[in-house]
Amino acid sequence: MSYVFKLMKSPVGTLTLVAKGSKLCAILWENDKPDRVRLGPLHEDIHSPVLLEAERQLNQYFAGERDCFELELDFAGTDFQQKVWHALLTIPFGETRSYSQIAVQIGNPKAVRAVGAANGKNPLSIVAPCHRVIGASGSLTGFAGGLGAKQFLLGLEGRGTLGLAF
Numbered sequence: 001m002s003y004v005f006k007l008m009k010s011p012v013g014t015l016t017l018v019a020k021g022s023k024l025c026a027i028l029w030e031n032d033k034p035d036r037v038r039l040g041p042l043h044e045d046i047h048s049p050v051l052l053e054a055e056r057q058l059n060q061y062f063a064g065e066r067d068c069f070e071l072e073l074d075f076a077g078t079d080f081q082q083k084v085w086h087a088l089l090t091i092p093f094g095e096t097r098s099y100s101q102i103a104v105q106i107g108n109p110k111a112v113r114a115v116g117a118a119n120g121k122n123p124l125s126i127v128a129p130c131h132r133v134i135g136a137s138g139s140l141t142g143f144a145g146g147l148g149a150k151q152f153l154l155g156l157e158g159r160g161t162l163g164l165a166f
Contacts, residue, residue, distance in 0.1 A: 067093035
């Protein structure tokens with residue numbers, strides 16, 4: 001089965017929404033590194049029902065009308081990455097977690113750096129809210145969409161500004 005995509009304008013730049021079958025499998029940033037998320041060949045399909053629904057829900061999120069997503073997701077990654085990405089889905093809207101808290105949650109408290117690496121490869125940014133993961137000191141750390149986008153998303157969710165401990 002091939003991948004289809006649709007471009008979406010957003011307050012954090014143009015996003016590329018990617019689906020495979022009936023599931024959303026990636027949200028790529030405008031200036032994403034080409035190898036951050038590994039996908040097969042992409043074919044544009046602006047009428048894909050799953051991509052239209054993802055766009056609708058993301059627009060509601062950006063408008064402050066949605067605080068959780070109801071989409072079928074397809075995470076393609078290692079078992080460890082999938083554990084981390086599923087843990088991201090448990091972080092409530094408007095809350096943050098540290099990398100070490102995620103490591104403890106997945107049962108591997110010493111894997112803080114590996115959690116950070118998996119977080120950086122999260123194919124479903126925003127929907128699987130890797131922007132809600134911050135440094136142990138409360139500082140914002142790396143983000144595939146850039147720290148400005150991370151700060152914007154946290155601000156949208158009422159989590160303050162850069163450098164504040166949460």
